[in-house]
Structures are given as structure tokens and as C-alpha cells.
Amino acid sequence: MNKISFGTDGWRGIIARDFTFDNVRLVTGAVAAYINSKGLGERGLVVGRDNRFLAEEFAETVAEELNRQGISAFMCCGATPTPVTAYAIQLKKAAGAIMLTASHNPPVYNGFKFIPEYAGPALPHITKEIEENIRRLQKGDPCDMRGLIPPEGRYGLLVEETDAGACERSDFHPFEPYVKHISEVVDLEMIGKAALKVVIDPMYGAGIGYLEHILGQAGVQLEVFHNTRDPLFGGTLPEPSGKTLEELKNRVKAGGAHLGLALDGDADRFGIIDSNGEYITPNQFLPLLYYHLNTARGWRGPVARTVATTHLLDRMAVRYGQKVYESPVGFKYIGQNMLEKNCVLGGEESGGLSIRGHIPEKDGILAGLLAAEMVARHGKSLSGILEDIYREFGWLYSERLDLHTTPEQKQEILDRLNLWEPRELAGQEVARKITLDGIKLVLADGAWVLIRPSGTEPLFRIYVEANHMEQKSQLQQEVRELLKIQ
Numbered sequence: 001m002n003k004i005s006f007g008t009d010g011w012r013g014i015i016a017r018d019f020t021f022d023n024v025r026l027v028t029g030a031v032a033a034y035i036n037s038k039g040l041g042e043r044g045l046v047v048g049r050d051n052r053f054l055a056e057e058f059a060e061t062v063a064e065e066l067n068r069q070g071i072s073a074f075m076c077c078g079a080t081p082t083p084v085t086a087y088a089i090q091l092k093k094a095a096g097a098i099m100l101t102a103s104h105n106p107p108v109y110n111g112f113k114f115i116p117e118y119a120g121p122a123l124p125h126i127t128k129e130i131e132e133n134i135r136r137l138q139k140g141d142p143c144d145m146r147g148l149i150p151p152e153g154r155y156g157l158l159v160e161e162t163d164a165g166a167c168e169r170s171d172f173h174p175f176e177p178y179v180k181h182i183s184e185v186v187d188l189e190m191i192g193k194a195a196l197k198v199v200i201d202p203m204y205g206a207g208i209g210y211l212e213h214i215l216g217q218a219g220v221q222l223e224v225f226h227n228t229r230d231p232l233f234g235g236t237l238p239e240p241s242g243k244t245l246e247e248l249k250n251r252v253k254a255g256g257a258h259l260g261l262a263l264d265g266d267a268d269r270f271g272i273i274d275s276n277g278e279y280i281t282p283n284q285f286l287p288l289l290y291y292h293l294n295t296a297r298g299w300r301g302p303v304a305r306t307v308a309t310t311h312l313l314d315r316m317a318v319r320y321g322q323k324v325y326e327s328p329v330g331f332k333y334i335g336q337n338m339l340e341k342n343c344v345l346g347g348e349e350s351g352g353l354s355i356r357g358h359i360p361e362k363d364g365i366l367a368g369l370l371a372a373e374m375v376a377r378h379g380k381s382l383s384g385i386l387e388d389i390y391r392e393f394g395w396l397y398s399e400r401l402d403l404h405t406t407p408e409q410k411q412e413i414l415d416r417l418n419l420w421e422p423r424e425l426a427g428q429e430v431a432r433k434i435t436l437d438g439i440k441l442v443l444a445d446g447a448w449v450l451i452r453p454s455g456t457e458p459l460f461r462i463y464v465e466a467n468h469m470e471q472k473s474q475l476q477q478e479v480r481e482l483l484k485i486q
């Protein structure tokens with residue numbers, strides 16, 4: 001069995017090997033210990049789950065264990081997207097949420113996310129405490145909690161009885177309250193007036209029913225597919241990308257739709273297809289949204305992005321007289337910056353975003369609705385609006401390469417990376433080195449490269465953003481040669 005740890009976004013494990021009922025109970029106990037040690041136990045925890053294999057049974061286990069630790073469990077009925085579970089924390093004024101999902105990972109995985117009371121992903125100092133609790137429970141040491149009653153023979157622990165009497169398990173439907181909230185964040189009236197046609201692909205995930213209901217109520221003409229539960233995800237990965245959305249592209253073109261909207265397995269990431277059938281990358285969609293918030297909504301404010309996300313946002317922020325807050329990869333950092341710096345937009349290259357007035361958690365449903373709002377408001381396709389942006393702010397070309405490595409190769413590359421001090425790349429002087437996450441080199445003309453190991457998969461990611469296509473290829477080639485990554 002692999003060690004239980006919280007990676008970029010929660011604990012993930014293969015069902016039956018790592019992700020077992022005992023381990024789910026153990027990790028829930030560690031979260032309960034954390035909550036009780038902060039004196040928040042009385043507020044209860046929301047429990048959400050996607051629709052992977054055995055999802056209901058794992059969620060039951062979480063609720064049971066919380067109750068045994070004296071914590072009420074607010075159980076979301078049915079498969080629930082991560083952003084909806086996060087929103088339910090505010091609704092229930094709870095101490096946080098446990099969300100069971102392996103997001104876009106293959107079907108053999110499940111996962112466990114802890115979302116604290118601020119309704120965004122847990123920061124590393126919080127997951128570190130939970131991991132310490134897991135180790136203590138595994139060793140049989142008591143945690144700083146009201147007491148733990150282990151199931152017979154489990155964890156080798158025996159502590160005194162808890163006062164679990166006051167806690168309860170209550171089921172509720174977060175769908176309606178979330179829909180009401182999101183209807184206040186997005187201009188559904190404008191979407192309704194535009195007589196749009198939209199194709200929706202929820203990728204068999206927890207987001208089934210949400211975009212359909214909200215856009216359908218607004219009067220949008222819809223076509224929906226992949227909208228039944230399938231724990232095997234139709235043989236693909238529930239990860240919306242240019243490669244996985246071929247059917248959506250074809251249906252958008254064939255049906256003459258204005259947009260294609262996709263969600264990942266837990267609906268926190270978005271995938272957007274333009275009316276011409278082309279995939280709009282998150283690095284294109286985020287500037288589109290920042291432009292829209294500024295020009296159409298008249299919103300002024302800073303933006304939060306990760307080191308790996310497009311600097312087109314920076315160019316726009318300069319023009320709008322605003323700041324950009326750069327963070328390591330992971331929405332937890334973006335969410336934090338959104339809360340602390342009052343950003344109007346937070347987003348990242350891997351397909352996550354949120355805006356002011358919403359929770360500091362990435363939300364694919366929100367992203368899809370905002371895409372529809374943009375098309376409705378500007379009366380143009382997304383690539384039409386993007387042309388306007390490029391003409392105003394200049395062109396940028398970004399791409400991410402994912403390279404598989406063995407653990408030995410990974411160490412060798414990391415060693416080489418640590419010694420990497422090039423003076424110039426692709427004929428441009430290196431102007432700045434950023435070491436927030438991996439190594440990022442910004443060149444004199446604004447182009448940049450970032451090399452970092454993924455925190456969720458066994459691979460290295462090379463991100464390049466250039467001023468023209470040839471520069472992009474040249475930078476990719478030079479980095480691969482210099483670091484001997486093939």
C-alpha cells in the first residue's frame with residue numbers, strides 16, 4: 001500500500017488497494033481530529049461525493065466515522081460537484097467539507113479532498129496537520145481530539161468514549177441553493193435573450209444536470225451527451241482537453257452551436273469549444289474572461305494566477321492599472337490570493353477559475369456559464385473576441401508538454417535543473433528567474449519557460465509562452481536539449 005498523503009489536491013488512491021473503507025475511515029478520523037483540535041467540531045462537516053464506483057458506500061463510511069467522532073455530517077444527496085460541496089459549507093455554516101473524488105484521474109482511482117471553512121482547497125499547513133494525525137492514528141497514538149473510538153481491532157487504538165450524542169447525520173439537496181446562488185453571479189437574463197444553442201458534455205461526471213438545468217431554464221437550446229452515470233467514463237478520462245473533446249467539437253460544428261461546454265469528473269474544471277469547433281485553452285479563456293469582466297461588467301481589480309499561467313493576463317492588468325498575484329501551481333494558492341487580495345478573477349492553466357462574489361474554489365459550471373454570458377454580451381464567437389484582445393494587447397503562444405519519467409530519470413532531471421543557470425535562451429537574454437514552483441526563466445522580450453515536476457502524475461511539465469510560433473518551438477527544443485529531457 002502507498003503512503004497516504006495529500007498531493008496537489010487531496011489524497012488519491014487506487015480503489016481496493018489504497019482507497020479502502022478502512023483507509024477512508026482513518027483519513028476521516030484524522031480530519032475529525034483536526035476539526036476538533038480547532039474547536040470547530042460543533043459546526044459539523046459537509047460530505048460530498050462524485051459518481052465513481054462505490055461512491056455512496058465510501059460517503060456513508062465518512063458520515064459514520066464523523067458521527068462517531070462527535071461531528072455532525074451534512075450529507076449531499078446524489079453525486080455532487082466539488083464546487084457545489086464547497087458552496088454547501090457556506091450554506092450550512094459548517095466547519096468544512098469532505099469531498100470524495102479522484103477528479104479527472106482514471107476510473108480505478110478515488111480520492112479524498114478536505115475543504116476548510118473558507119470553502120476553497122486546503123492549504124499545505126492544514127493538510128500537513130491532517131497527515132500528522134494520520135501517522136499518529138496509524139501508530140496508535142491518541143490525537144488531539146475529544147477521543148477516538150476505533151472500530152474493533154482497527155488502528156490498534158483504544159481511547160475513552162466520546163460525547164457523540166449531540167451529533168447527527170442529515171441529508172440535504174445542495175442543487176437548488178447552488179443554482180440560486182450561481183444565478184446571481186452570472187447574467188442569465190442576457191444569456192436567455194441571445195437565443196443561444198449550446199452542446200454540453202459533462203463527461204459522465206458529478207456535474208450531470210447542472211449546466212443543463214441552468215441554461216435550459218434561461219431558454220438556451222441544448223444538446224447533451226455523456227450524461228449518465230458510468231464509473232468507467234466511456235473508456236476515456238474525464239478530463240476536458242483538446243484531445244478528449246473530439247465528439248463535442250464535432251457536435252458543435254454539425255449542430256451549428258454557439259458553444260460546447262464540458263466538465264471534468266467532479267466539475268471543478270472546464271473545457272470550452274468555440275462555434276468553429278476549436279478548443280479554447282484555459283490560457284485563452286482566462287484573458288477572455290478578464291477582458292469581459294473589465295469591459296462589459298466594468299469590474300476593476302487584481303487577478304490571481306499560477307506561475308504556469310499566461311502572462312497575457314499581466315499585459316491586461318498593466319493596461320487596467322491592476323496587480324497580478326503569481327503563486328505556485330494549485331488552486332489552493334489562487335483561492336488564498338482571491339480572498340486576501342480581493343481579486344476579480346483567479347485562474348490557472350490546468351482549467352480552473354473563480355471570480356469575485358463566488359467561492360474561492362475552482363468551478364467548471366461557473367466557467368461554462370460565463371462563456372455563454374460572454375458570447376451573449378459581445379454578440380461574437382469566443383475566437384472573435386480573442387482576436388480583438390490579441391489586436392489590443394499583442395499575440396502570445398503558449399503550450400505545455402508533459403513528459404513521462406521514471407523515478408531515477410526524475411531525480412537526474414531535478415539535479416540538472418538545480419544547476420541550470422542559462423544566460424540566454426533562443427537568442428534572448430534571461431531577465432528573471434522565478435523559483436516559486438520548479439524553475440521559471442523570463443526572457444528580455446517577455447517570453448518564458450517553466451519546468452516543474454507534476455504533483456499529481458509521474459511526469460515533468462515544460463511550459464513555454466512565446467511571442468511567435470517559431471520562438472515557441474525553439475524554446476521547447478533548447479530546454480529539452482539543455483536538460484536532456486526527451
Ligand SMILES: O=P(O)(O)OC[C@H]1O[C@H](O)[C@H](O)[C@@H](O)[C@@H]1O
Nearest residue numbers: 008009330331350454455456457
Ligand atoms: O501540475 P500538477 O501538479 O499535476 O497539478 C495540476 C492540477 O492538479 C489538480 O487538479 C489541482 O486541483 C490543480 O490546482 C492543479 O493545477
